[in-house]
Amino acid sequence: MKNFLRSTVLCALALALATLPALAAGGVVNINSAELDELMLLPRVGPAVAQRIIDFREENDGFKSVEDLLLVRGIGDATFEGMAPHVAVKGETTLTEKVTIPRSTPEDD
Numbered sequence: 001m002k003n004f005l006r007s008t009v010l011c012a013l014a015l016a017l018a019t020l021p022a023l024a025a026g027g028v029v030n031i032n033s034a035e036l037d038e039l040m041l042l043p044r045v046g047p048a049v050a051q052r053i054i055d056f057r058e059e060n061d062g063f064k065s066v067e068d069l070l071l072v073r074g075i076g077d078a079t080f081e082g083m084a085p086h087v088a089v090k091g092e093t094t095l096t097e098k099v100t101i102p103r104s105t106p107e108d109d
Contacts, residue, residue, distance in 0.1 A: 027095030028088040031069065032062045043082040043099040049074045063089050 029038055031053060039050035049072070056072045057063060066087045069075050075083075082101045 027097075028086055028091070028093065029095050030088050030091055030093045031066070032057060032089050034093050038093050038095070041095045041098050042086055043101045044079045045083065065089060 029042055031039070036047065036050045036054060039045055039053050040047065042050075045053075052072050052074055053069070056068075060068075063069065066084055066089060067080075069083070069087065070077070070080055083099075086095055086099055
């Protein structure tokens, strides 16, 4: 039980440290109005995923909530978790730099 608790705490700490670079970037992308290049500022979003976000938005009359991104092909839980702090469904896009989040490696586990 002690080892499990220690592993859980270490994983939580590693995750928190991994998100620090993302939080330092500041700003948000409004997924209901952002252009392709603005969507690509989000972590782990390239041209193909950015286009699928735009296509989904056009086919569904926009995103009602940030969680709707999980309905876009290519955005799973891990990708969503990294981008969620930088996404909005209202307001202006204020993110100006690409957010990068280091991927975890087997050594991190």
